[in-house]
Amino acid sequence: MATALAHAGWRFRRPSVIPGFGLTFGFSIAYLSLIVLIPLAGVVWRSASLGWPEFWRIASDPRTLGALKMSFGGALAAALVNIVFGTLVAWVLVRYRFPGKRIVDAMVDLPFALPTAVAGIALTTLYAPNGWIGGLLAPLGIKVAYTPLGIIVAMVFIGLPFVVRTVQPVMEEIDREVEEAAATLGARRAQTVRRVILPGLAPAILTGFALAFARAVGEYGSVIFIAGNIPYVSEIAPLLIVIRLEEYNYAAATAIATVMLAISFAMLFVINLIQAWSRRRYGYGH
Amino acid sequence: MIRKSGCRFSEKIMLKQRDRAMDLSIRNVRKEFDRFAALDDVSLDIRSGELIALLGPSGSGKTTLLRLIAGLDHPTGGQIFFGGEDASVKTVQERNIGFVFQSYALFRHMNVLDNIGFGLSVRRGADRMAKAEIARRATELLDLVQLSGLERRYPHQLSGGQRQRVALARAMAIEPSVLLLDEPFGALDAKVRRDLRSWLREIHDATGHTTVFVTHDQDEALELADRVVVMNEGRIEQIGTADDVYDTPNSPFVFGFIGESSSLPIHVEAGQLWFEDRPLGLPAGDAPDGKALLYFRPQEVKLLDGCGGCIAGTVAAGRRVAGTRRLELEVGGHRERVEIEVPASHPAAARSRIAFRPEKWRLFGTPGEAAPSEKVRRISGWPAAVQAGEGSSAARR
Numbered sequence: 285m286a287t288a289l290a291h292a293g294w295r296f297r298r299p300s301v302i303p304g305f306g307l308t309f310g311f312s313i314a315y316l317s318l319i320v321l322i323p324l325a326g327v328v329w330r331s332a333s334l335g336w337p338e339f340w341r342i343a344s345d346p347r348t349l350g351a352l353k354m355s356f357g358g359a360l361a362a363a364l365v366n367i368v369f370g371t372l373v374a375w376v377l378v379r380y381r382f383p384g385k386r387i388v389d390a391m392v393d394l395p396f397a398l399p400t401a402v403a404g405i406a407l408t409t410l411y412a413p414n415g416w417i418g419g420l421l422a423p424l425g426i427k428v429a430y431t432p433l434g435i436i437v438a439m440v441f442i443g444l445p446f447v448v449r450t451v452q453p454v455m456e457e458i459d460r461e462v463e464e465a466a467a468t469l470g471a472r473r474a475q476t477v478r479r480v481i482l483p484g485l486a487p488a489i490l491t492g493f494a495l496a497f498a499r500a501v502g503e504y505g506s507v508i509f510i511a512g513n514i515p516y517v518s519e520i521a522p523l524l525i526v527i528r529l530e531e532y533n534y535a536a537a538t539a540i541a542t543v544m545l546a547i548s549f550a551m552l553f554v555i556n557l558i559q560a561w562s563r564r565r566y567g568y569g570h
Numbered sequence: 571m572i573r574k575s576g577c578r579f580s581e582k583i584m585l586k587q588r589d590r591a592m593d594l595s596i597r598n599v600r601k602e603f604d605r606f607a608a609l610d611d612v613s614l615d616i617r618s619g620e621l622i623a624l625l626g627p628s629g630s631g632k633t634t635l636l637r638l639i640a641g642l643d644h645p646t647g648g649q650i651f652f653g654g655e656d657a658s659v660k661t662v663q664e665r666n667i668g669f670v671f672q673s674y675a676l677f678r679h680m681n682v683l684d685n686i687g688f689g690l691s692v693r694r695g696a697d698r699m700a701k702a703e704i705a706r707r708a709t710e711l712l713d714l715v716q717l718s719g720l721e722r723r724y725p726h727q728l729s730g731g732q733r734q735r736v737a738l739a740r741a742m743a744i745e746p747s748v749l750l751l752d753e754p755f756g757a758l759d760a761k762v763r764r765d766l767r768s769w770l771r772e773i774h775d776a777t778g779h780t781t782v783f784v785t786h787d788q789d790e791a792l793e794l795a796d797r798v799v800v801m802n803e804g805r806i807e808q809i810g811t812a813d814d815v816y817d818t819p820n821s822p823f824v825f826g827f828i829g830e831s832s833s834l835p836i837h838v839e840a841g842q843l844w845f846e847d848r849p850l851g852l853p854a855g856d857a858p859d860g861k862a863l864l865y866f867r868p869q870e871v872k873l874l875d876g877c878g879g880c881i882a883g884t885v886a887a888g889r890r891v892a893g894t895r896r897l898e899l900e901v902g903g904h905r906e907r908v909e910i911e912v913p914a915s916h917p918a919a920a921r922s923r924i925a926f927r928p929e930k931w932r933l934f935g936t937p938g939e940a941a942p943s944e945k946v947r948r949i950s951g952w953p954a955a956v957q958a959g960e961g962s963s964a965a966r967r
């Protein structure tokens with residue numbers, strides 16, 4: 285096996301002088317297998333027992349497709365919103381001093397800590413047509429709760445801390461002098477932000493994006509309260525899986541789960557590749 | 571590694587710089603950080619095209635002064651003029667200053683060429699430059715700093731000396747009116763430092779920038795600069811050529827900081843210098859009677875056989891320094907230690923007695939005697955010829 289790999293041109297990263305590579309590597313693989321790989325393999329295995337035609341029928345069912353589109357599309361939109369505003373929040377927290385800063389900083393973590401059902405109920409109350417915010421939006425003809433928009437709002441809520449907390453430490457590390465160098469070279473503030481600061485933050489923002497996206501795809505608790513859960517319109521894939529389970533249709537549930545798994549893994553893998561590439565190119569982590 | 575050729579620079583770069591170089595005038599500048607004065611009443615005039623060194627120990631305010639000139643900080647008091655124009659009305663961007671940071675501060679996500687071209691690429695409006703023109707100029711500068719072939723490298727793929735030169739090229743790309751370098755060679759090893767030193771002088775001579783560089787290395791300052799500004803605790807101690815600050819230091823600090831020195835507490839009485847109860851055989855000139863500090867350099871002493879007016883001491887330690895020998899002597903009842911230089915052949919046995927007399931010296935007031943505000947300062951009002959003994963005292967008599 286090892287020689288076959290070597291012949292195929294593969295190389296393990298050369299173990300460093302720090303001892304214990306064999307032990308820690310072996311442990312990591314065993315641990316990941318136990319915690320991640322085996323349960324997921326079970327899902328795939330279970331759906332494989334369906335046979336290809338049956339699997340394809342379930343996967344291409346309009347209701348399944350609608351739910352997948354809602355989940356991934358919503359998560360994508362939410363993650364995009366989050367990297368913009370998450371980066372902004374991180375900027376404010378890192379760069380400015382203002383009264384109550386500690387409180388704002390702590391508030392960012394609330395979506396982490398809150399039981400998702402609580403968040404769902406709170407958001408629904410706010411955004412329902414008779415709620416505080418929903419009531420303001422209703423005359424404008426904008427409906428949030430019980431629509432896809434509501435789902436995105438919930439996904440934005442739970443994803444925010446991921447972006448803030450990944451970008452914040454990197455932003456704190458930004459060398460003041462690099463910004464000053466840009467200014468002495470004649471760059472105005474906006475140019476410095478766009479051409480010097482943001483590219484430096486890009487890897488962290490991408491990580492935040494990946495985390496917020498992954499979290500939103502898997503989110504269940506807070507979304508189902510605000511979604512309205514109308515099949516073909518505002519039904520998320522995790523909910524559809526639960527519905528199938530409640531119908532004792534385990535095969536269909538695992539088939540949908542497998543499709544989600546494949547898409548999620550592919551997206552995260554691509555993001556990881558981009559990360560590795562930028563790290564090599566710009567020497568981050570050196 | 572660094573090719574020595576002064577004529578590789580494009581004529582164009584050279585001529586442009588000569589036009590743009592600018593006088594710089596710093597007047598009574600003060601800078602406080604939370605009431606702490608990092609700079610205190612600093613005045614300095616820099617002529618167009620001059621290469622100036624700011625020399626001083628760490629924390630003496632060198633970086634602070636550079637940052638004020640660049641507009642990265644604002645003075646608490648005083649003014650800075652660029653060619654007669656008050657700089658305080660100008661933003662950092664408008665000052666057109668080439669600043670090379672101690673940490674280089676390169677843009678790590680840009681390759682070498684983009685780093686150098688950055689200052690040109692952010693120009694807008696009438697000054698806007700075409701991409702091809704920017705690349706051409708950057709390549710030209712890369713050639714000037716002798717890094718041709720590394721255009722596509724990223725900063726993390728360069729050595730410290732190479733990063734330093736990229737930072738310099740980047741600063742020069744905007745055709746700055748003043749070039750400011752903060753400890754440009756601070757983080758480099760000794761060999762690279764020496765190479766870059768002569769290279770910087772060549773570039774300066776070729777391009778004619780008004781240049782201010784910061785260093786805490788006296789050799790670097792003395793060798794490289796047209797004039798040296800010696801700083802200490804936020805004040806300028808002395809401004810002068812290498813000869814001025816070395817041969818006629820105007821404060822104990824400068825005497826001690828530049829070159830090697832020994833000092834002895836002495837007193838002035840009856841037109842003579844006295845160490846404890848012995849005359850040194852040195853005339854006091856018109857120095858006022860009382861306590862003073864005698865400063866001299868270990869190299870500038872004359873050994874004596876007898877002692878009818880000398881400093882005599884016991885050899886406490888000796889060490890061989892290249893072609894000569896350094897002796898540490900204990901003199902007087904308080905066993906004050908002074909260092910002198912003797913020929914390598916001198917049979918300086920431990921505990922033997924040696925008598926000598928400084929050939930050149932300077933007197934400064936002692937901390938206790940001077941006016942409180944002046945602390946260790948030059949006793950003012952003495953003509954230079956008297957405070958500094960030149961040649962042997964016999965010849966002066």
Ligand SMILES: Nc1ncnc2c1ncn2[C@@H]1O[C@H](COP(=O)(O)OP(=O)(O)O)[C@@H](O)[C@H]1O
Binds near residue numbers: 626627628629631
């Ligand atoms: N931003 C700052 N805030 C507070 N004190 C500062 C700041 N910058 C410099 N100082 C203080 O000012 C003094 C001079 O600093 P600096 O100009 O960096 O010295 P040098 O460059 O000569 O080593 C130091 O005592 C330093 O602690």
Ligand SMILES: [Mg+2]
Binds near residue numbers: 629632633634
């Ligand atoms: Mg400094």
